[in-house]
Amino acid sequence: MANKFMKSGSSQARWLILFSYIIALAFDIMALLENATVIIPPISLMVLLYWCAHFLDKTHLLSAFILGLLADTLYQTTLGAHALVFSVLAFLMLRHRLRFKAYPVWRQAFSIGVYMMLYQILNYIFFSPVLDSNDAIQFWSMPAIAIIIWPLLSLIFRRITTNVVKG
Structure with missing residues (x-):
């Protein structure tokens, strides 16, 4: 069912994506x-x-830019910095989304871990946070937390999209 939803296009799921x-x-x-x-x-x-990975008819680069600007205002960073990071990561996902979509969930989680490590590296380069020894361990372990969260997030979105198709 979820594959039927994913093939139907993002125009039917516009409100779900926005929400x-x-x-x-x-x-x-x-x-x-x-x-x-x-x-x-x-x-x-x-x-x-x-x-980005599950809809083939949209690039979501505008969404990446807008979410990045919202992240900039949320974290009170230089306007456009997170927008650039989010757009670069979305572009990288778009480059290999067909392979990513074919991966089992556990392998997708490790790919997401790589994306989050890139996010942390770019975050460290752009914002150069001051980290003490305890914060440094937490800062660089964030991709591992993303690996744990991804299967849950993926399961939730699959269930929601399956319910949208049925409903």
Whole structure:
């Protein structure tokens, strides 16, 4: 069923995609309020990568840019820095989304871990955060947390899209 939904195109799921971005930004805000942004991956980026990989008729580069600008305002960083990072990562996902989509979920999770490691490297280069020894371990272990979160996120979105097709 989910494959039928994915082949139908993103125009039928426009509101679902928009709603998922809003919910993901809410999770990012909650992580920021709990000072857990060092270890919790940006959920909005993970949701963006999910939709980039699973819809072949859209690139989602505009969504990446807008989500990046929203992340810039959320984290109070230089306007456009996260937009650039999100757009680069979305482009990289678009380059190999057919292979990514064919992977089993556990292998997708490790690919997402690589994307999150690239995010952390770019984050470290652009923003050069001051990390003490405890924060440094958490900062560089964030991709491992993303590997753990990805199967759950993927399962939730598959269930939602299956329900949309049935409904």
